[in-house]
Every structure is written in C-alpha cells, then in structure tokens.
Amino acid sequence: MRTSPEAHWFKSSYSGGSGTECVECAHAHDDTLIRDSKQTEGPVLRVRDRTWQLFVRALARDGIS
Template structure:
C-alpha cells in the first residue's frame, strides 16, 4: 500500500482508551490518507505497519465477532 512520504506528526498518533496505564502494553495508530499506520508505543521512532483502510475495516469487523 502506498504510504504518505512522511509519517504523521506526533500529535496524530493515538492509543485506545482501553489501553492500560502501563505504557509498555500498547500500540499506537495514526490515520493517513492511504489508511492506517500502527507502531509500538515503546519504540515510537521504530518501524511502523501500514494498513489500507479496507484491510483495517475487515480486521475490526472480524475482531468484533
């Protein structure tokens, strides 16, 4: 999937409200025009996973079953 040339700003990343208070048990996500970026909250400067909007929608739908 094509991804924006630059990652989103730090203010664009978010965590689920269901995340625990322990920052070591979380992933962060950011919406971009091509879909969604996902990263490990412990390594914000590390690699991120790029997912299309369609694939993310299917993942969420399957998770709710």
C-alpha cells in the same frame, strides 16, 4: 517506514495505561499506520483503511476486542 511529523497518533481506548503493552494508530490518506507506543521512532506498519476496518470488525465479532 518513517512517518511524517503531522501524523496524529492515538492509543486504543482499551489500553491499560500501564505503559507495558500498547500500539498506537494514525490515519494517513487511505491508510492506517500502526506502531509500538514504546518505540515511536521504530518501524511503522501501513495497511489500507478497509483492511484495518475488516480486522477490527473480526476481532469484535470474535469477542477479542
């Protein structure tokens, strides 16, 4: 899936900033878009906002984030 140019991409506040590993996210309507920050023209994963919220909460609950 290609994204529209108006998507506002952001990196996690936990990103180390070394440029070696990071994902970027953007919000689009009721979805969250996820991509590799090193391959911005590469594939994009689209998940429903509610699914993304549950995923992030599960990570925090399990001490992973």
